[in-house]
Amino acid sequence: MRSAEDIIEKLKRSFQTPSRKDERIKVVVVCIVISTTFWFFSALNKSDYISQINYPIEIIFDDEGYIATSELPDRIPLEVTGGGWDLMTRSFGFNMNPISIRLSDPDASNHILTSTLRGQLTPGLDPVIVNYILEDSLTFDIQKRAARVFELALDPESISLDPDYRIVSPISINPKTIIWTGPEKLINARDRLIYVNAGIENIDEDVNETVNIPDLPEFFNSNTESVEISFEVVRMMDVEVDLNVELINFPDSIWSVDPSVIKVRYRIEETKFDVADTLGIRLVANYQSMNPSDSSIAIQAITNQAYIEELRLAIQQVKGQNNE
Template structure:
């Protein structure tokens, strides 16, 4: 069998023999590859190299009771000393079974001291020697997994009615609660009421819609994604009328107002409108509240039907005078 020196010598001779240009290039490349290979293997045979490797770790805990809120560390950096071959195999991850770090109550602390791992690392790395563990601690954020029931409510700003319509019934949400499960701190900091965005516009009829529940925060899970929202609406009618002004506490009939009727405008649901009913609103002038500087009285509403909405009284005040 020929030695490496013989092979290189033959390659040199072939380089000087007449040949095509591309063949000479091939010879040069082969020489470089062989030289590099010899250097590489020679270097690996040396001892006492200092290097840094990342040893694999696995953090274990009861995932049915706890939840990690950020990615768990999977490696710990170590400075080591050893032979070239040993360090190369460790650098590529060979012969390095992960160290398992079991956490019984991971929510009571957020770190593990790396010094506690040295006893497990030493026999696994032999014959490589550990110089330093380059990180003091392994940090994590693992919280207890908790569940809480939240009340669901409809955000009123997400509903836009036609100008002539009003909601005439309670807003029904079925189901009206949702259970969210997630990290204890996250769940604890959430408001107890979750508002739904219906995104309903120009409503002029009764509503029954499926509305999505807002997206839960990161790491929070729920089995409920949407609920049924329903309510009734009614058309509102614009009503104008003239009503007599009711006089209160006037001393005698010699004191009279300058007008006897007031004009009123209001809205009322068509389901409660009665064209012959003229007593839905009572307008009052109280003599005891007269302004003596100008004998004026502010008109007040003495009675209003509960179905009357957006009531306006004109004029806002009257004057009184005495007939001698």
């Protein structure tokens, strides 16, 4: 096998030999590559380099009973001294078996002092020497896994009724509760009432829908993904009738009021509508409430039927007249 000196000498002669320009450039490039390679390997043979490397670690805990709510550290930064070859291999992660850090009670503390790991680092790096551990501690957040029961309610803003309809039954949610599992501190901080977004618009018939529960917070699990929502609606009818004004406490029958008939408007559920319902509405003009200055009397609308709603009069007052 030829020595390096023989190879270099041959390259020199090739370079001095008349040739095309591009061939000379190739020779120069080869010389540079060989020189750099020799320098590189020579440098790696030195034994007093100082460098920084990251040593791999693995934090182990009972992941069925606990949840890590942040990314766990997987490296320890070190300043080390060693030979070039040793430092190069470790910089690429070779010859470094991860240190296993077992936590029996992971929520008791949120950090580990790196000084306690020095004894485990040294054997894995030999013959490289650890000068300093560049971080004082490794921090993490590991919490107990806890389960809590949450009540469900329909978000009223998530449904809209057709203007002529209204809800006439209790809103049923099945199941009424769900169980969320997650980090203890996070799950205890949440409100125990969870609003379900139905996302239903222009409702004009009874509702019986399967609705997804809200998106789970990070690190949470649920025992169910959807619930059944149901309720009944009814159409509201607009009714308009003309009713006679009833006179009370007037001195005698020669009195009258003008007008004597007033148009009345109200709303009622379609299922409860009956023409006879209007008999339950009285329009009363009380002589004792007459205004002496202009003989005006405010009309009282009286009804004993609770399902008559939004009762409105076309005229709010009448004038008393003595027809003598």
